[in-house]
Each structure stands twice: as C-alpha cells, then as structure tokens.
Amino acid sequence: MVPAHELLAFAAAAFVLIVIPGPSVVFVIGRALAYGRSVAIATVAGNSLGLFVVMVLVALGLGAVVAESAAVFTVVKLVGAAYLVWLGVQAVRHRRDLHVDDPDAARATLPWPVAVRQGFVVGVANPKAFMIFAAVLPQFVTPTLGRVPVQMLVLGLLAVLIGVVSDLVWALLASRLRTWFNASPARGRRLTATGGLSMIGLGLALATTGRPE
Secondary structure, three states: OOOHHHHHHHHHHHHHHHHOOOHHHHHHHHHHHHHOHHHHHHHHHHHHHHHHHHHHHHHOOOHHHHHHOHHHHHHHHHHHHHHHHHHHHHHHHOHHHOOOOOOOHHHHHOOHHHHHHHHHHHHHOOHHHHHHHHHHHHHHOOHHHOOHHHHHHHHHHHHHHHHHHHHHHHHHHHHHHHHHHOOOHHHHHHHHHHHHHHHHHHHHHHHOOOOOO
16 A cells, blocks of 8 residues: 555645646536536546546556657657647537527537547547656655555546546636636627637647657
8 A cells, every 4th residue: 555645745745746737637628618517517527537547557557658758648649739739620510509698508419428438538538647647656656565566556546537527627616717708699609619719729739849868
C-alpha cells in the first residue's frame, strides 16, 4: 500500500496539475457551451473512463511504449487531434439544430451514450495523458514496499478522481453560462459555435504539439 505521506504529496501535485485548465478542461467546456449540462456531464464520465484506461496501461508498463516511442506518440496524437476537430466541426454545423427554449434539447441532439463514447475516445487518445502519468506516477511509488504496479494504480485512481471533480465543476460553470446565453436564440447559436471552435482549436493545438524530450 502507498504510504499516507506519499498519497498526500501526490494528491497535492495532482491537484495543481489538474485544476489548471488543460486539454480535458477545454474539451469539457467546449461540450458544455455547445450542447449543455447533460452532454458535458456525460463527456466528463467518458473522458474520465478513457483517462482511467490510460492510467492502467501506464501502471502495467504499456504506457512507456507511447511515452518513449516517437512514432506511436505521433499516431496517438494525430488520431486524438483529428477526432477533436471532427467533433468541433459537427458542433458548428449543427448549431441551429438546438431548440434553445428547451433546456433538455441537447439530449435530443446528442444522446448521452454517444457523449460518453466520444469523451472516452478523446480521453484514451490523449498522448499528453500518457506522458503525464508515465512521468509523475513513478516519482511517488516506494519500490522497497513492492507491488509497484499496485501502488501506481492507487495513485492513478486518486488522480482520476480529482480530475472528475475538477471537470464536473468546469462543466457546471460553463453550462450555467450557456443557460444565460440561450435566453436569446442568436446568442445561443453563437455560443454553440464557440464551443465547437474551441474543440477545433484544441485539436489543432494537440496536432502541432511535439513530444517532450
């Protein structure tokens, strides 16, 4: 088991890394602005599940393949970036489909299971998640206690849980902003387009980001 002082130290480090808006936060905010609270929460669920899978792969040693191989890193990066751009384009294209007078209209436009699946793909195809987990988790394990993969799983699960709380807060704040904008159909459409454009921008940014040496 991970010592209590290591858990606290890791929790503090993870909190600092997670609360600063990064790709996951930008993605969740974009979904909240484009589709509303229900889709944003579903996106958080899917994205967190994807990050959990990444964490498990890193704990089992498979994450090193992505972290150390430039070719694999590039493939994962481009797939994730292309998917983000596609999701953003879809949001912009269908911004007029939302009935802004109905707060639950987003559910009819993007079903909850679809939002979860899309969030999962973005989470599991985020190469930065591999890099962060592979770089940070080993720093807080105690090899002399043995069962290093189990220690990494415990630490990684803690990081994912902190991420869930952080992303939910961002999702709820962004969805409240959307509710105000939806008082005007024109503002609502512009906000949906803004959410889509933020996802496109995020995808392009990830595509042009190099692998840390």
